[in-house]
Amino acid sequence: MTEKLDFDVVLVGAGISGINFAYRLQERCPSLSYAVLEGRHEIGGTWSLFKYPGIRSDSDLYTFGFPWRPWTEQSSIAEGSLIINYMKESAAMYGIDQHIKFHHHVDAADFSSTSKTWTLDVTANGKEKKTIRSKFFLLCSGYYDYDQPLKTLIPGIEDFEGTVAHPQFWPQDMDYTDKKVVIIGSGATAITLMPNLAKKAENVTILQRSPSYILSQPSEDGMEKAIRWLTWWNKPLEHTLIRWKWVLVPFLLTRFAYNFPNAARKMFQNITQSQLPPTIQRDPHFNPSYNPFEQRVCFCPDGDFYKALRTGKGSVETGVIEKVTKNSIKLTSGKELNPDIIVTATGLQLRVGGGIAISVDKAPYNVGGKFLWKGVMLEDLPNAAYVIGYVDASWTLGADATAQLICRMLNTMQKEGVVEVVPRLSDKERNSMKEEPVLRLTSTYVKKAKDIMPKAGASGQWRARSYYFKDILMAWFGDIKTGTEWIRGV
Known part of the structure; x- marks a missing residue:
């Protein structure tokens, strides 16, 4: 039975990662339809949520900004309001804003191995329940909890x-x-x-x-x-x-x-x-x-x-x-x-995918403890990508490397008649793979989230991201088949 699709690709989150990914889809995969589902009222993500005095970027805007729309201010560090304006102008300039559905919170997402589609349960405008179906599912929702900060015990x-x-x-x-x-x-x-x-x-x-x-x-x-x-x-x-x-x-x-x-x-x-x-x-x-x-x-x-x-x-x-x-x-x-x-100011509470209840054939999928293939796709999760940037360089550099890699994979899927791509660990890898953290930080908030975050491996396609030059070359020319299962349509 073929499910009726609403979109080829659904992106969750209209922050820096989501806007950039939307642009890459338009640029690299123009035949695919897409929508960006944003739970809040506006573009911006972090820069829309935080309103404390002086909020500003913690990396330079020349690389935190989009590679396809240069940051033109003569200041490398920018206040949050300028960043939001830049993002809104960029989205409007390329028509990306027309694909964003605001006040659309994704509650659950289930992949069907029969129909090869994702079904998303969405709450719109705080009350209306919707179902949205797509071929591919992109998590561009960052890595921390928007609703709860990190809970730290401060006596008294x-x-x-x-x-x-x-x-x-x-x-x-x-x-x-x-x-x-x-x-x-x-x-x-x-x-x-x-x-x-x-x-x-x-x-x-x-x-x-x-x-x-x-x-x-x-x-x-x-x-x-x-x-x-x-x-x-x-x-x-x-x-x-x-x-x-x-x-x-x-x-x-x-x-x-x-x-x-x-x-x-x-x-x-x-x-x-x-x-x-x-x-x-x-x-x-x-x-x-x-x-x-x-x-x-x-x-x-x-x-x-x-x-x-x-x-x-x-x-x-x-x-x-x-x-x-x-x-x-x-x-x-x-x-x-x-x-x-x-x-x-005790830190962020990490959360993967905005807290969406993910499942495959109705069986709950637990992101915590799963390996990340090339730092992009989650082990055993079909037709999905998790966008994560760098912690020792601009976030957007890593997010863009992810976007370009996934767009290349989507085009290859279309060319080869493939309907499902899923990363798989071999038996040998599963028995011998040493674990490494995805975020290479010793910060308290990262350590506390160890059990809920995906992990990297020490070898093969499961290694953690390293640096931009290597990752962007991988996105352009690297092996996209090893460590994944590609299933053609009947």
Whole structure:
């Protein structure tokens, strides 16, 4: 029995990954129909959800932006509002916005081995139940929970009589003018919040259990200025050279850090020391226990984080919370902080595929523990892809490598009359495959999500993604058959 199809391809999520994938489908697979299902009210994903003061990109926009529509602002780091505008303009420019169905939350997705189709159970506008069928199913919904932040035990936080806020659900009416603020956390969100809150607050203290690496990044560096001067007559060339500068420089930096961790650690320490005021010691506040890029390196545009420290309105405290009282935070060291506002920037709670209940022939499919083929398709899950980017480079570079690989596979399926592609581990691989994490980070939020995240293998087609140049060449020319089963139509 042949099921009536609504679309050839359904994408879930209208964030950076979904918009990019939609463009690649239009470009590479023009004969295929598609729809983007977005549970929220607008394009943007992360940049639509988070509204805390100063929210900005944590990687450069020249590579975080789309390769098919250059980022033209003369600043590599951008505020969230500019990123959303850029995404909306890009989607409208290529008609992608006409394919997006907003307020469409995918509750469940089931693949039928008989009809070779996906059936998606969707709730539209909060109440209307819909069924949408497609040949291929693309998860472009990121890797964290939009509804729940990471739950971290902070003893006594419920006793605090001041304001408690989490960046994921920032109170838009909160007034922090002339207030004493303590931010619990040391990641990119905390590093962004501190200098922005310090503009109005009396003082802002980052309270961290352990420090992070924090590098200043100029809005426009000398190389970019030189490129703009030399290519004033050719804007497309200017954009291309600046983009490749941002592909190459971070690549070289991360390779240096991975291959020479001690030297990289020393280099980062020296850079940090040169920006600290004499009143703040590098050790322990800026002396991480791990090597650079074992966790995400935080970037601050034009050194705004260090500027806040030098003005005295920003500070850092390293220690363990003993308990929170009605008007203080007591540390095990004996120190006591007395904030008016506590911001719990304690991280993200990871979630795969937006929490969609996935099944194959009505049998529940558990993503946790499954291997990822080429970092793109999930083991034993037919006609589906999971878009995941890089954690040590721009997310979009990895997402685009995925999109180009899947588009190539879709075209090959059409050419060869294939109706189902499913990754399979051989018996030998299943018995001997060593496991590796998909996200190569030692961060707490990643460790806590180990059981719900897919995993990478140590060999063959199951290796974790490595770097952009290798992955994009794989997408263009690599083996797309080994490790997968291709089933032709009858």
